[in-house]
Amino acid sequence: MKNTTKLLLVTSAVGFFATNVNLLTTEKAYATEVTPLTTNQQLAKPDLFPQDLSNQLAEGDPLASVGTGWTNKFKKSTQETAGKIRLTTQSNSLFAVGMDVKFQTGFKLDEEIAGEFFSTPGWEKYVTGTIERFDTMLPINKTVKIEKLFSPTKGERMFYDKDSKSLMYQSPAYLFSGTQYVNVDMFIDLATWHTHTKRLVERKPFYKFSVTTQSTDTWFNPSWGAAETALTIDYEDSWIENKVKPSNIKTDDDKEFSGVAKQDNSNQHDSIFTGELYINGTLVKNRIPLDKNGKWSTNIGSLANSGDEISFRVVANEREENGNGIMNIRYSELVYYTIGDSLPYLKWEVEAPTLQQLFDGETAIFGTMPRQNKQNNRTYNLLITVNGYELSNKEINGTSGEFAESLMDTSLVKGDTVTAQIFGHEKGFFDKKSKIVKVVVQENQDGQENWDHWTVTKPSLTTPNIGDYAISGNVPLQNKFNGRTYEIVATLNNKEIGRRNISSLGGDFMIALSKKEEDLISLKEKDKVAVHVIGHEKDEKDKKSSVVTETVKDNTGYAQWKVNQPTIQEKIEADTTTIDIEIPEQNLSFGRNYDFNLAVDGVIVHTQADLPAETVSVTLETALLEDQVVTAEIVGHQPAREDKVSEQDSVTVIAKDTHAEWEVNTPTIAEITLGDTSASVTSPEQDLTKERTYEVELMLNGKPLTTQTINSAETIAIDLTSFDLAAEDIVSATIIGHEADHDDKRSKTVETIVIAKETPTQSRFVQGYWQSFGLVYEGEIDNDSWTLDNPEAIRKVVRIINDKEETQSSVDAFNTNWYNPDRYSGYQFILSNTMLGQLTVGDFTLVMDVYIDDQLAATTPLNPTNSMRSGATHTKYEQLEQTVINYNFIKPVILNNQPGFTVTKNNSSAKLKIVNKYWSDEAAYGLVFDGFIPADVRLPSTGHDKNLIVTDNSGAVVFTKEILESVETNWEIAMDIPLENVFQATIPRAFSDESMYTYRIKVTDTDGSVLIEGTLNTK
CATH class of the missing domain: 2.60.40 (Immunoglobulin-like)
Incomplete structure (x- = not known):
C-alpha cells in the first residue's frame, strides 16, 4: 500500500470499523434526530486467520464475489496522492458467454462522493486510467485509455448511469466470445476537482466503493455480486470537508x-x-x-x-x-464529565456487540457495537473469531456504531461459526468482557434476496418514562440483500415526531422529542409512543415492520413519593435574625428537586433551591418579634407532574433573655505621656436595654486606681494628679456592666504604656571654611534627653546626600565640648579634597546621624544659624570661594536652608584649565591655582613667559608676577600635557577675595607677542 497521505485503506476483504455510518439524516420539518457518536480513529492492522492473509492485507486486495456469472475483485484501492483515488479491479467471466454479446462493468462510488462529483459539469476530465480486455476480433489483449471513452454515445464507452448511480463501462460487441475478462486501472482526481470547483465531500469514517460486471442483456443491479472496498481518509483542508471542532466542558x-x-x-x-x-x-x-x-x-x-x-x-x-x-x-466528537463518583468497577458491565446473519459464500462479517461506559479512562477492543481462530482483535472507541471484518481470498461456508466479543480495560484492574455473540453460517435456501421472502423485523423500544426528552430503542439486524435500506419512524400520540435512516445492521436509535426551532418537550403520563421500521428496495414497494407501542406509565412511584418535613430549631427568642433549620434527606430519583420556604406569620420571607441534607442557617432581613410564628416547608418538583409539599414545622417566638448573649463592648484609652494630668477613656455604643448601666475601672500596673460612671458612647477624663506615674507604667481600663438581678459583666481590658515626654533635637551649623586639605564644618547638635558626658559613647556620622536622596559618601565627625563644657554636643568634620574630588556633578547636602551607645538617637540636617560665619575672609557660608579639586568645581551654597555645595566641571571653552584651587597654608599667600594650558596650544620649551596679572574691580593692576615657573607635577591625575603647559599661580592673601579681584595669566614669546591669555577666576 502506497503510504503517501494519512489514510487507512480498508476493503471489503479487510475489516473496517465505523461509528455513525448513517451520517445522512432525513429531517422532517417537525423532527430533530439524534445521530450516534462518530470517530475518526485509525485502526490497527488486524491479525487475520490464516497467516498468509496478513500479507495480502498490506496490499489491500479485497474479496472476489459471485452471483452474476462474473467474479469481481479489487486488486488495489488507494489514495495515490492527496486527493487522487486509484481503483484497480479485475473481473472474469465464469463460463463462455456466447455470440454477439456485450458486458458492462459498473463502479459504484460512495454516495457522498458520487452526489457531489457527478453533479459537477465536466466531471469526466478528472477521471483517467486504462481498461484492458480481449480484442473483439483477435485473441489478443487490448488496452484502452479511459479518457477516450467518454465521447462515444454508443459502442464501447464510459458514462454515468443515474438510475444505478454507477460509473459504467460498456464493452464493444463480441461476434463470438468465450471466457472474458476486463481489468480496470482508474484514477479519480478529487484534489484537482476540489481546487477547480471549490466543492466538498461530506466527511465520513470511511468511503465505500464497489465493482460488478454483468451481461448487458440483464438489468444492472450494482449491489448483487459486487466486490467492495473502502478507504478511510483523515486529514484537513482537502476535498473532504473539515471536521466540526469539539468543545471542552x-x-x-x-x-x-x-x-x-x-x-x-x-x-x-x-x-x-x-x-x-x-x-x-x-x-x-x-x-x-x-x-x-x-x-x-x-x-x-x-x-x-x-x-x-x-x-x-x-x-x-x-x-x-x-x-x-x-x-x-x-x-463533533463527544466530550465527557462525570458528576461525583464514576460507576465503580464492580458495577461496570461490558455491553455485547451484534452480528449480522451470515450466508454461504460471504467474505465479510458485519455487526454493531453498543455504547460503553467511558468513565475512569476505560478502553475497549473487539475480538472476532472464525471457527475458534482469531480473525481480528482491534481497539474500538466505546461509542455506538458499526463494524465490518473480512476474510482474504477465502469465503465462509455453511456450518462455520463466527463469534464477536468486546473486552473492557481499566488501569489497575482485571479486564472485563461482554457476552459472546455467535452466528452459524447458513445456506440461503429461503432466497432472501426475493422481495416476497423479505421480512422487515420490528424494533425494540426502551420503556418510555415520564420526563424523557427522547424516544430510544434498538433496530435489530435487517435483510441486507439488493442494497435494501431502512428507516426508523417514531410517533407520539399518533403523530410522527421524527425518523432517521439506518443500515441493514440496525443498531441503537434516539429521536428527540422536539418540534423545529423549539426546545425539547418531555413525555407525560398516558402519552402513546410507537416505533416501526420501513424497508426500501429500488423499484420495489416499501415494506414495514409491525408497530411497537407503549403507553407512558407512572413508573416513578409518584403516588407513594413523600416530601420529608424540615425541622426548625427548638426555641426562637425575640430579636433573632438567624434561624437554624434541619433539612432532611429527600428522594432525588426521576429528576426530582426541591425548594425550601421559610415564612413569618404566613408570609414567605426566604426561598432556597436544592438545599443539602444538613442543618442550614437562614438570615432574616428583620429581627423577629415576640409571639410571631415561624414556619418551614419543602416543595418537591418532579418533571411533568404536580408539585408535592411537605408537612410544615412551626415555632412561636418567645421573649428573649438577652443576658447570656449580652456583651460589654471594649473601651479605648488614649496615649498617656509622663506629666499628663488626666486619662481619656471612651466607651463605644453599649446595650441600654434592661436598664443596664456602666462604669469604667482604671488600673495602674494591674492594681485598681479608681472607678467612675461612664455612659454609652461617651468619652470621660479621669484625673491622674493624685497618682505617681512613671515612664513605662501600664495604665489599663475595663468597662463593667450592671443589670438588675444578674451578675455584672466586664469588657475586655485595654492598656496603654506611659511614654516619656519627647524633647526636641536642636541642630546648629556654626561655621564652614576652606583649608588646604578640604572643607571644614563646625556646629552643635543636642537633645535634653541625651547623655553626652562621655565622648567615647557618642558617634556622629555625616552623610553626603545627592538630589535623589542617595548617600554618596560618609565621614565621622569629632566630638567637641566647645559650646558646653559638660556636654560633648559639638562637632567638627572635614570633607577631604579626596572625597570631594571623587563626587559626580550635582547638588549635595549634609545629614548627620547621632548614635549613643551604638543606638541611633536622631537623624537631622545641619541647620544654619543667623550668627553662622565662614572663615577669616567671608562672613557667610554661601560666599565661600568656588574651589577646584581634581577637575571638580566645588561651590558652597545653601540648599533648602541647609549648607551644601554644587559640583560642576571645567568649561570646555575655557582657555586655561583648572585642576585644583585651594587656600595656601602659608600666611602670606591665599588662593592657589593649579592648572594647564591645553595641549593643542604648542608652547616652545624655552623662550616663553607665563605672567600673572591681578586687577581690582576698576581694572587697575594691583599685583603682577612675571615668569611663572612650570611645576613638575600631574597633581595625582594622569594628564597627557607637556610640562611647559603646566602652571601654578599663587595669589597673595591680600588679593585673594575673588569678588574684588580678577586673576589673569598671559603667555608671551621672547618678542613680547601674546601666545595665549585667560582668566583664572572660577566664581
Whole structure:
C-alpha cells in the first residue's frame, strides 16, 4: 500500500470499523434526530486467520464475489496522492458467454462522493486510467485509455448511469466470445476537482466503493455480486470537508455546564452551529446556542445525579443541500464529565456487540457495537473469531456504531461459526468482557434476496418514562440483500415526531422529542409512543415492520413519593435574625428537586433551591418579634407532574433573655505621656436595654486606681494628679456592666504604656571654611534627653546626600565640648579634597546621624544659624570661594536652608584649565591655582613667559608676577600635557577675595607677542 497521505485503506476483504455510518439524516420539518457518536480513529492492522492473509492485507486486495456469472475483485484501492483515488479491479467471466454479446462493468462510488462529483459539469476530465480486455476480433489483449471513452454515445464507452448511480463501462460487441475478462486501472482526481470547483465531500469514517460486471442483456443491479472496498481518509483542508471542532466542558456546581467550541466555515459547507448535551447517553438538551466565539452554557437543574456521565457535542446544520440533494447534519466528537463518583468497577458491565446473519459464500462479517461506559479512562477492543481462530482483535472507541471484518481470498461456508466479543480495560484492574455473540453460517435456501421472502423485523423500544426528552430503542439486524435500506419512524400520540435512516445492521436509535426551532418537550403520563421500521428496495414497494407501542406509565412511584418535613430549631427568642433549620434527606430519583420556604406569620420571607441534607442557617432581613410564628416547608418538583409539599414545622417566638448573649463592648484609652494630668477613656455604643448601666475601672500596673460612671458612647477624663506615674507604667481600663438581678459583666481590658515626654533635637551649623586639605564644618547638635558626658559613647556620622536622596559618601565627625563644657554636643568634620574630588556633578547636602551607645538617637540636617560665619575672609557660608579639586568645581551654597555645595566641571571653552584651587597654608599667600594650558596650544620649551596679572574691580593692576615657573607635577591625575603647559599661580592673601579681584595669566614669546591669555577666576 502506497503510504503517501494519512489514510487507512480498508476493503471489503479487510475489516473496517465505523461509528455513525448513517451520517445522512432525513429531517422532517417537525423532527430533530439524534445521530450516534462518530470517530475518526485509525485502526490497527488486524491479525487475520490464516497467516498468509496478513500479507495480502498490506496490499489491500479485497474479496472476489459471485452471483452474476462474473467474479469481481479489487486488486488495489488507494489514495495515490492527496486527493487522487486509484481503483484497480479485475473481473472474469465464469463460463463462455456466447455470440454477439456485450458486458458492462459498473463502479459504484460512495454516495457522498458520487452526489457531489457527478453533479459537477465536466466531471469526466478528472477521471483517467486504462481498461484492458480481449480484442473483439483477435485473441489478443487490448488496452484502452479511459479518457477516450467518454465521447462515444454508443459502442464501447464510459458514462454515468443515474438510475444505478454507477460509473459504467460498456464493452464493444463480441461476434463470438468465450471466457472474458476486463481489468480496470482508474484514477479519480478529487484534489484537482476540489481546487477547480471549490466543492466538498461530506466527511465520513470511511468511503465505500464497489465493482460488478454483468451481461448487458440483464438489468444492472450494482449491489448483487459486487466486490467492495473502502478507504478511510483523515486529514484537513482537502476535498473532504473539515471536521466540526469539539468543545471542552466544565461546571462549578454540576448543574450549570459551559464550554468553548470556536468554529469557522473554512473548507466546510456553510452551517449553523449548536450543541447537544446528554446524560448517560440520553439527550436532555438540544439546540444549545453557540455565540460568535463558540461559548455556550446550559443548566440541567437536578436532572443528573452522582455517578452520571455528562457528554456534549457540537452540531453543524448545513444551510444548503449538497450535490446529492441532502442537507447534512454533522457532529463533533463527544466530550465527557462525570458528576461525583464514576460507576465503580464492580458495577461496570461490558455491553455485547451484534452480528449480522451470515450466508454461504460471504467474505465479510458485519455487526454493531453498543455504547460503553467511558468513565475512569476505560478502553475497549473487539475480538472476532472464525471457527475458534482469531480473525481480528482491534481497539474500538466505546461509542455506538458499526463494524465490518473480512476474510482474504477465502469465503465462509455453511456450518462455520463466527463469534464477536468486546473486552473492557481499566488501569489497575482485571479486564472485563461482554457476552459472546455467535452466528452459524447458513445456506440461503429461503432466497432472501426475493422481495416476497423479505421480512422487515420490528424494533425494540426502551420503556418510555415520564420526563424523557427522547424516544430510544434498538433496530435489530435487517435483510441486507439488493442494497435494501431502512428507516426508523417514531410517533407520539399518533403523530410522527421524527425518523432517521439506518443500515441493514440496525443498531441503537434516539429521536428527540422536539418540534423545529423549539426546545425539547418531555413525555407525560398516558402519552402513546410507537416505533416501526420501513424497508426500501429500488423499484420495489416499501415494506414495514409491525408497530411497537407503549403507553407512558407512572413508573416513578409518584403516588407513594413523600416530601420529608424540615425541622426548625427548638426555641426562637425575640430579636433573632438567624434561624437554624434541619433539612432532611429527600428522594432525588426521576429528576426530582426541591425548594425550601421559610415564612413569618404566613408570609414567605426566604426561598432556597436544592438545599443539602444538613442543618442550614437562614438570615432574616428583620429581627423577629415576640409571639410571631415561624414556619418551614419543602416543595418537591418532579418533571411533568404536580408539585408535592411537605408537612410544615412551626415555632412561636418567645421573649428573649438577652443576658447570656449580652456583651460589654471594649473601651479605648488614649496615649498617656509622663506629666499628663488626666486619662481619656471612651466607651463605644453599649446595650441600654434592661436598664443596664456602666462604669469604667482604671488600673495602674494591674492594681485598681479608681472607678467612675461612664455612659454609652461617651468619652470621660479621669484625673491622674493624685497618682505617681512613671515612664513605662501600664495604665489599663475595663468597662463593667450592671443589670438588675444578674451578675455584672466586664469588657475586655485595654492598656496603654506611659511614654516619656519627647524633647526636641536642636541642630546648629556654626561655621564652614576652606583649608588646604578640604572643607571644614563646625556646629552643635543636642537633645535634653541625651547623655553626652562621655565622648567615647557618642558617634556622629555625616552623610553626603545627592538630589535623589542617595548617600554618596560618609565621614565621622569629632566630638567637641566647645559650646558646653559638660556636654560633648559639638562637632567638627572635614570633607577631604579626596572625597570631594571623587563626587559626580550635582547638588549635595549634609545629614548627620547621632548614635549613643551604638543606638541611633536622631537623624537631622545641619541647620544654619543667623550668627553662622565662614572663615577669616567671608562672613557667610554661601560666599565661600568656588574651589577646584581634581577637575571638580566645588561651590558652597545653601540648599533648602541647609549648607551644601554644587559640583560642576571645567568649561570646555575655557582657555586655561583648572585642576585644583585651594587656600595656601602659608600666611602670606591665599588662593592657589593649579592648572594647564591645553595641549593643542604648542608652547616652545624655552623662550616663553607665563605672567600673572591681578586687577581690582576698576581694572587697575594691583599685583603682577612675571615668569611663572612650570611645576613638575600631574597633581595625582594622569594628564597627557607637556610640562611647559603646566602652571601654578599663587595669589597673595591680600588679593585673594575673588569678588574684588580678577586673576589673569598671559603667555608671551621672547618678542613680547601674546601666545595665549585667560582668566583664572572660577566664581
